[in-house]
Amino acid sequence: MIEVADLRKSYGRFDAVSGVSFTVGQGEILGFLGPNGAGKTTTMRILTGFMAATSGRVTVAGHDVFKSPLEAKRSVGYLPELPPVYPDLDVTSFLDFCARIKGVKPADRKSRIDRAVEKARLGDVRTKIIGRLSKGFRQRVGIAQAILADPPVLILDEPTAGLDPQQIIETRDLIKSLGGDHTIILSTHILPEVSMTCHRVVIISKGRVVAEDTPQNLTARLSSQGAIRVQVRADTRTAFDALRDVEGIVTVNPRGGDSDHTVLELEPLAGVDIRAATARAIIGANIDLLSLTQVSLSLEDVFLELTTKDAATISEVAPAPIFTPIAASEPGDPPAPPQEPAPSAEPTEPKETH
Amino acid sequence: MSTFTNIGAIVRKEWQHYFGSPIAYTALFTWNALFAVFFQFALTYFLEASMNPGGGMGGPPKPNINEWIFRPTLMNMAVVALFVAPMLTMRLFAEEQRQGTWELLATSPITDWQIVLGKFFGAVSVYALMIATSLLNFAVIFYYAEPRPEWKPVLTGALALLLMGSCFIALGAFLSTLTRNQIVAGILSFCLFLAIWTLSWLDNPMASDPVKVLAYLGVTNHMDDMVKGVLDTKDIVFYLSFIGFGLFLTQQSVESRRWRE
Numbered sequence: 001m002i003e004v005a006d007l008r009k010s011y012g013r014f015d016a017v018s019g020v021s022f023t024v025g026q027g028e029i030l031g032f033l034g035p036n037g038a039g040k041t042t043t044m045r046i047l048t049g050f051m052a053a054t055s056g057r058v059t060v061a062g063h064d065v066f067k068s069p070l071e072a073k074r075s076v077g078y079l080p081e082l083p084p085v086y087p088d089l090d091v092t093s094f095l096d097f098c099a100r101i102k103g104v105k106p107a108d109r110k111s112r113i114d115r116a117v118e119k120a121r122l123g124d125v126r127t128k129i130i131g132r133l134s135k136g137f138r139q140r141v142g143i144a145q146a147i148l149a150d151p152p153v154l155i156l157d158e159p160t161a162g163l164d165p166q167q168i169i170e171t172r173d174l175i176k177s178l179g180g181d182h183t184i185i186l187s188t189h190i191l192p193e194v195s196m197t198c199h200r201v202v203i204i205s206k207g208r209v210v211a212e213d214t215p216q217n218l219t220a221r222l223s224s225q226g227a228i229r230v231q232v233r234a235d236t237r238t239a240f241d242a243l244r245d246v247e248g249i250v251t252v253n254p255r256g257g258d259s260d261h262t263v264l265e266l267e268p269l270a271g272v273d274i275r276a277a278t279a280r281a282i283i284g285a286n287i288d289l290l291s292l293t294q295v296s297l298s299l300e301d302v303f304l305e306l307t308t309k310d311a312a313t314i315s316e317v318a319p320a321p322i323f324t325p326i327a328a329s330e331p332g333d334p335p336a337p338p339q340e341p342a343p344s345a346e347p348t349e350p351k352e353t354h
Numbered sequence: 355m356s357t358f359t360n361i362g363a364i365v366r367k368e369w370q371h372y373f374g375s376p377i378a379y380t381a382l383f384t385w386n387a388l389f390a391v392f393f394q395f396a397l398t399y400f401l402e403a404s405m406n407p408g409g410g411m412g413g414p415p416k417p418n419i420n421e422w423i424f425r426p427t428l429m430n431m432a433v434v435a436l437f438v439a440p441m442l443t444m445r446l447f448a449e450e451q452r453q454g455t456w457e458l459l460a461t462s463p464i465t466d467w468q469i470v471l472g473k474f475f476g477a478v479s480v481y482a483l484m485i486a487t488s489l490l491n492f493a494v495i496f497y498y499a500e501p502r503p504e505w506k507p508v509l510t511g512a513l514a515l516l517l518m519g520s521c522f523i524a525l526g527a528f529l530s531t532l533t534r535n536q537i538v539a540g541i542l543s544f545c546l547f548l549a550i551w552t553l554s555w556l557d558n559p560m561a562s563d564p565v566k567v568l569a570y571l572g573v574t575n576h577m578d579d580m581v582k583g584v585l586d587t588k589d590i591v592f593y594l595s596f597i598g599f600g601l602f603l604t605q606q607s608v609e610s611r612r613w614r615e
Contacts, residue, residue, distance in 0.1 A: 049460070050460050051613075071463075073462060084454050084458035089371075093370060100366075101363050101459070102462055102463060103463050
């Protein structure tokens with residue numbers, strides 16, 4: 001339904017999008033994921049014909065976006081980041097205007113508007129001036145506008161941004177209900193949204209696709225590493241010392257704690273189960289082991305992993321500097337890392353705790 | 355066919371903006387109030403001149419209503435158009451940019467030309483309404499004056515006013531595409547209109563050729579004949595080409611956004 005081939009968009013020397021390719025099948029909901037500035041909005045704007053690409057090819061519902069823009073636009077409903085609504089019009093007149101410029105037949109106009117109002121649950125505010133509506137309602141007016149002409153393709157740029165939790169759930173349900181009839185691309189940086197609504201995810205970072213898979217597979221790709229998290233009653237230094245000789249541990253990253261206890265995350269060599277050895281080493285050093293849990297990577301971790309590192313290192317996660325000392329350790333006496341491959345150029349940022 | 359429905363949809367929406375906000379009412383009020391003032395002045399002068407007993411045998415001819423009332427009023431309104439046109443044009447494109455509604459227009463199955471023409475005719479029709487309502491002032495004269503004044507110069511004069519104002523509107527629409535701030539668009543338009551208006555002052559028989567060319571571009575010069583009741587193709591062609599050029603610039607500017615953005 002949507003084919004994007006080697007899409008590029010440059011501003012002078014800066015490439016906002018550099019060689020993005022993907023396809024979306026009929027009735028599929030594709031999640032478009034990436035940090036801010038990754039090129040999501042730029043890509044979507046090119047798909048909708050809002051801006052021209054520097055090079056590449058985009059086909060929407062069989063129409064080349066650059067060669068036959070009007071036909072392509074007729075088959076796309078687009079919700080930009082900022083809902084494109086006129087604050088001085090009321091909801092019905094706004095939708096009526098949209099129906100006219102989207103080429104809805106005069107005879108169908110009323111029924112289409114009614115349907116869009118019903119789907120976007122705008123019934124109570126039909127006659128209200130858009131400028132007086134809350135952000136959530138304006139967003140819904142934007143969605144109503146996108147689905148108004150019943151286009152085969154919907155492109156939604158952060159459809160849940162700025163909504164309250166109840167509205168987010170409603171919007172997700174709406175999007176899910178639209179899938180099947182419509183082919184949907186939806187961009188977001190809220191990760192649970194992707195696993196909840198999308199069939200497939202394309203992760204882009206710095207204008208490139210770094211991963212493309214189902215949400216389940218993406219999570220599975222990284223959760224097999226068997227990282228564990230331990231909470232011990234000791235300071236970081238002591239805990240490090242205790243773990244130094246455990247075989248199979250590749251990295252130890254402090255993950256917070258206070259004067260009373262320390263939390264560490266341990267990443268093992270691929271395929272090694274380090275749980276028992278770690279527990280033994282801690283008890284053996286006469287330290288209280290408060291908890292030991294397996295870290296199952298969420299989509300958040302996958303996302304961070306993919307967007308903060310090179311795509312090439314996804315499968316064999318690059319060893320980061322280990323035994324990173326924190327404030328507690330004395331200067332000039334850094335704990336010696338065990339025999340270890342050359343540290344990678346960029347240190348791993350401590351991941352956010354979840 | 356869909357070309358006209360698309361343009362019509364934009365015109366309709368522009369009217370909803372003009373009349374859903376104070377803009378149209380302010381413009382209509384300002385225009386009609388000033389028209390009434392200028393009309394009143396002209397009428398007073400005319401009455402004074404008619405009462406003047408200096409006429410009669412060998413004296414100056416009796417003052418003519420067309421020359422003493424209609425012509426000066428319409429010429430004065432040309433200057434008022436210069437102030438009012440930016441009110442109508444400044445938000446045309448700037449506001450769409452700022453509100454993000456440009457994304458809606460630009461991603462709908464409608465061409466840039468249809469958007470530009472729709473917006474132009476939307477503004478021109480409000481301006482035409484302003485002229486039409488103000489002409490009611492003249493109706494009083496037609497009702498009471500004996501002998502009846504000529505009505506043709508009034509029509510050609512109103513047409514001249516409409517064409518001249520449309521030139522401003524076409525240029526103002528272009529300037530509105532250059533910024534997302536409608537105040538900036540308004541000030542730019544006003545300065546440019548003022549500059550174009552002053553060009554007509556350069557017109558004198560002794561001027562050198564380049565100066566004559568500049569004076570020719572002063573849009574108010576081309577009104578003179580029409581306000582007198584003379585419909586010259588040369589003036590019509592001038593106005594239509596001026597409008598066409600303004601709209602062409604607008605369309606080019608709108609299209610180039612696709613590449614700049």
